């Protein structure tokens with residue numbers, strides 16, 4: 257019974273990153289996944305676009321759907337202001353356990369709340385359980401067929417406000433056609449595509465930034 261890819265990613269972080277230094281955690285994961293073993297982190301090229309959107313929005317309440325090994329969780333949280341909080345949802349308990357270790361290594365436990373479970377179960381509970389009114393920024397990077405239903409659920413639960421930014425990974429590869437069609441044609445969103453490449457490859461991919469208009 258060998259190790260899993262997330263376990264190997266955590267080992268690379270513990271070996272090559274400095275405790276309490278989020279940038280070194282992000283770099284350790286990128287170096288490992290570029291040179292040793294591909295993994296579905298948003299990566300550095302798309303990550304710089306994520307950074308620019310976070311810096312522009314200056315969110316105090318962030319929701320991430322799809323933690324995996326917490327690469328984007330750490331990358332985003334490292335840019336947040338002292339009182340800002342990030343809630344990240346992860347369905348797979350093995351991935352969640354690794355993500356908690358990566359978040360701890362980065363020293364960001366106080367900024368990040370990792371919630372284990374399904375979006376359909378948790379999105380309706382976020383207001384009550386975490387005292388959230390609305391989110392300023394939502395990063396979608398979970399199962400691609402869940403982007404659209406979860407966006408509609410977020411709307412229904414009143415978790416979006418005029419100006420909330422939805423930033424979606426992989427709108428080209430693997431692709432999220434129904435979600436793209438929705439945010440690009442709905443009067444309730446102003447949408448913009450950021451062309452990039454699939455993490456650690458030269459394949460086409462990109463992020464879609466959609467502002468909820470209310």
Ligand SMILES: O=C(NC/C=C/[C@H]1O[C@@H](n2cnc(C(F)(F)F)c2)[C@H](O)[C@@H]1O)c1cc([N+](=O)[O-])cc(O)c1O
Pocket residue numbers: 296297298320321322323324345346347348351373374375376397398399400402425426429430454455
């Ligand atoms: O499939 C991809 N990502 C799927 C990512 C899925 C991750 O999101 C979690 N999740 C599921 N539901 C929830 C929530 F939040 F609902 F609870 C969270 C899953 O357990 C998994 O860790 C992917 C694939 C490629 N690729 O090139 O194949 C590249 C990428 O960047 C990708 O993100």
Ligand SMILES: [Mg+2]
Pocket residue numbers: 296297298397425426
């Ligand atoms: Mg992705």
